[in-house]
Amino acid sequence: MNKIVVNGGERLFGEVEIGGSKNAALPLLFAGILTGEVCVFSSLPRVSDVLLALEILRALGARIRFVEGGDVCIDYASMRPALPSVCLTGAIRGSVYLLGAMLGRFGKAKLGGAGGCDFGSRPIDQHLMGFAALGAEEYTENGALCLVASEGLSGADITLKMPSVGATCNILMAACAASGRTVIRNAAAEPHVVALCEFLTKAGAQISGKGTDTLTVYGGKSLHGCQITVIPDMIEAGTYLCAAMAAGGRVTVKNVMPSHLGAVLDVLREMGATLTVGKTQITLRAPTRCHAVTVQTGPYPAFPTDLHPQFAALFALGSRTAGEGQMVERVWQDRFRYTEELVKMGASVKISGERATFFPKMLAPAVVRSPDLRGGAALLLAALSVKGRTEITNAATIGRGYEHLETKFRSLGADIRVFG
Numbered sequence: 519m520n521k522i523v524v525n526g527g528e529r530l531f532g533e534v535e536i537g538g539s540k541n542a543a544l545p546l547l548f549a550g551i552l553t554g555e556v557c558v559f560s561s562l563p564r565v566s567d568v569l570l571a572l573e574i575l576r577a578l579g580a581r582i583r584f585v586e587g588g589d590v591c592i593d594y595a596s597m598r599p600a601l602p603s604v605c606l607t608g609a610i611r612g613s614v615y616l617l618g619a620m621l622g623r624f625g626k627a628k629l630g631g632a633g634g635c636d637f638g639s640r641p642i643d644q645h646l647m648g649f650a651a652l653g654a655e656e657y658t659e660n661g662a663l664c665l666v667a668s669e670g671l672s673g674a675d676i677t678l679k680m681p682s683v684g685a686t687c688n689i690l691m692a693a694c695a696a697s698g699r700t701v702i703r704n705a706a707a708e709p710h711v712v713a714l715c716e717f718l719t720k721a722g723a724q725i726s727g728k729g730t731d732t733l734t735v736y737g738g739k740s741l742h743g744c745q746i747t748v749i750p751d752m753i754e755a756g757t758y759l760c761a762a763m764a765a766g767g768r769v770t771v772k773n774v775m776p777s778h779l780g781a782v783l784d785v786l787r788e789m790g791a792t793l794t795v796g797k798t799q800i801t802l803r804a805p806t807r808c809h810a811v812t813v814q815t816g817p818y819p820a821f822p823t824d825l826h827p828q829f830a831a832l833f834a835l836g837s838r839t840a841g842e843g844q845m846v847e848r849v850w851q852d853r854f855r856y857t858e859e860l861v862k863m864g865a866s867v868k869i870s871g872e873r874a875t876f877f878p879k880m881l882a883p884a885v886v887r888s889p890d891l892r893g894g895a896a897l898l899l900a901a902l903s904v905k906g907r908t909e910i911t912n913a914a915t916i917g918r919g920y921e922h923l924e925t926k927f928r929s930l931g932a933d934i935r936v937f938g
């Protein structure tokens with residue numbers, strides 16, 4: 519997928535099935551390394567980031583089988599602690615999980631570089647602080663980051679500077695191999711972190727505190743293979759609900775866990791949406807006009823940063839939102855690049871520090887470039903709402919996290935075409 523063309527202006531009606539969560543799938547796939555056995559993954563989303571993670575595992579010796587019915591069967595037994603090509607690992611952020619998993623399985627790990635959306639710097643100092651506390655030494659070799667636990671890993675009491683999702687998952691994996699007790703304080707509690715705790719527990723790890731800011735692991739036991747179903751993608755679900763607000767209409771998202779979207783549903787109601795919330799589905803009826811609100815992102819259960827650009831696009835749409843919406847980004851230092859592309863469509867925005875204020879304007883179709891995964895989704899939502907032909911280039915960034923995008927939006931009545 520390298521270009522998306524949208525003839526916008528149509529309201530959306532119908533229902534879409536939400537897929538497995540990309541941000542849950544990535545730590546799970548790498549955590550399987552710890553078992554050294556066969557693991558079966560159900561509802562694994564075939565988005566490019568996940569397919570690339572499978573390539574990385576295959577390059578390190580894992581044997582991967584796609585069974586009919588959609589499960590993915592991975593035999594981790596024959597993996598070896600080699601340095602994967604940076605062409606692979608440098609493309610996704612998820613490759614950073616190789617560090618915790620390889621360190622836990624082999625007592626050593628090497629990484630030429632991880633990728634991920636560009637929000638300014640993406641440090642991993644908290645990951646490394648945790649590994650050092652567990653007894654790993656860090657060094658570089660030919661530009662690659664290397665870790666080795668020559669004396670093995672031992673449990674430690676670790677406090678994170680911020681509730682980092684990646685650091686929590688990475689340290690959790692290594693802690694499962696560390697003898698004794700590890701406590702991770704100020705841990706992230708996102709649903710995908712809980713999912714990782716559940717997977718590791720199923721594989722034989724002893725973990726308590728999942729869903730809280732303090733995780734306790736009694737490590738050192740070997741883990742065994744198991745089956746896991748990837749949880750639904752709350753960000754994909756939120757994106758489709760926001761699309762219904764941007765284009766107008768009535769959309770049902772199926773295969774969701776409403777409890778993961780509490781803060782998002784609150785904002786949607788505040789903006790005037792009528793929501794019918796079932797056990798595993800949510801129906802949204804969009805208002806004629808949305809009320810402008812102020813949204814502040816933060817660690818779960820706060821409003822998720824990965825829905826910031828999509829809702830900001832809604833604020834920018836003068837045809838849909840009345841009043842000035844504000845987006846306060848408290849997680850990433852620079853997540854506002856998508857606004858430059860919205861301005862090409864006529865948006866009016868003032869950014870000062872972590873706050874962006876949107877002055878709703880009638881937007882016009884344009885040729886815009888997706889800056890990153892969720893910024894691209896924001897441009898798509900704006901394009902759906904605006905009458906006329908909008909072209910979104912660099913659309914592969916959107917394919918990183920949204921599966922069957924064209925099919926799903928076309929089933930809702932959108933005139934959208936994906937090219938390349």
Ligand code: EPZ
Nearest residue numbers: 541611612641642643644645682683684685824849850891
């Ligand atoms: C994960 O990134 C997600 N990516 C991101 O989603 C998401 O935005 C983020 O969590 C927050 O929810 C994946 O899961 C693959 P963090 P991650 O460590 O783990 C700082 C998407 O759109 N920090 O929770 O990299 C960091 O700079 C992507 O799907 C340090 O300073 O995020 C940031 O300001 C985009 N040092 C904050 O913490 C560290 O060692 C949160 O980062 C680690 C993080």
